[in-house]
Amino acid sequence: MKYPNGIIKTNKNIVLYGNRGMSLEADINATNEYYLVNGIAVIHKKPTPITITKVDFPNRHEAVIKEAYFKIPSTTDYNGIYKGKYIDFEAKECSSKTAFPIINIHPHQIKHLKDVINHGAIAFILIRFTHHNQVFYLDGKYLIDFIESAKRKSIPYSFFKEKGIEIKDGFNPRLDYLKVIDSIYFGGDCYGQKIKF
């Protein structure tokens, strides 16, 4: 059973989740909304790409999609602008304790990340290891380097611990990933640490 305040009650015990039981996507959307409303950044999730094959028009002012199919995305899910820089990222939840399977990010999306990095973007992935209840920022260049050199089918949790930066859950914004970007790209500090690449 799930209570609104994020307490999940099972038969045996009460577990209090740091992320208040929300999905990573919901956390990012809430964070982006906070950034937007406070004039910090303009970052949006893209709509799910679909192919529409049938639309009904029950009346002049209404259109109902009656048949459509999910398409493989050709870009990442999130992009926008922060401090004049183009921001681009993908976000995934990972239920494995030990590694993130690369197959969860489409080859198109990896190519896209590479492309935008070549054009000067700040690109990255956000991965939530649900078992550890940790969210990591992994810079796009580490992701690309890993994929191109390691020839493995998954990225070990230890790689995220080493090369990634953990983003602590917050109240508002819930998942302050721009703090990491401030540190890496704009000389700010991140949870009291300067991050050097």
Next chain:
Amino acid sequence: MKYPNGIIKTNKNIVLYGNRGMSLEADINATNEYYLVNGIAVIHKKPTPITITKVDFPNRHEAVIKEAYFKIPSTTDYNGIYKGKYIDFEAKECSSKTAFPIINIHPHQIKHLKDVINHGAIAFILIRFTHHNQVFYLDGKYLIDFIESAKRKSIPYSFFKEKGIEIKDGFNPRLDYLKVIDSIYFGGDCYGQKIKF
């Protein structure tokens, strides 16, 4: 009757269309594909935003959307990166000879353009006046200024002639709007002219 080479034959005469009978969206998508393949820029159209209310799973590997509705977009249709800068725009066809009705761009989209400009984006609209067979680039700041000061419900064709920049149809890319951006933002020239704002 419509021939593949863009000649439209009616009972009375033959008309040769400069835009080869393609929609503005198709022209922009082909142009963006050209930019992408040639490593010039990464600019994509966002998927149409919809709300999915019913999905069927005929088998384990397939999902068919059986009911969905179109949503009002909260951002513009196109964004991406060019020469390290965040690019954001909306594109519309206009059948009126004399003016473009502002209602064709949602208030959310105008707010979005304003937001991204405040964060340092290159933002604009592309309007095709189908009757004149002309496509104009209108910089976001002129659009916002007009909307906020003129209190009119439409932007006259003459305003596009005065403040906009006409983009000539090309073969490949079909609609080279980055040429205008080169000129305005990167000191390049545009059809032999330097453009000053």
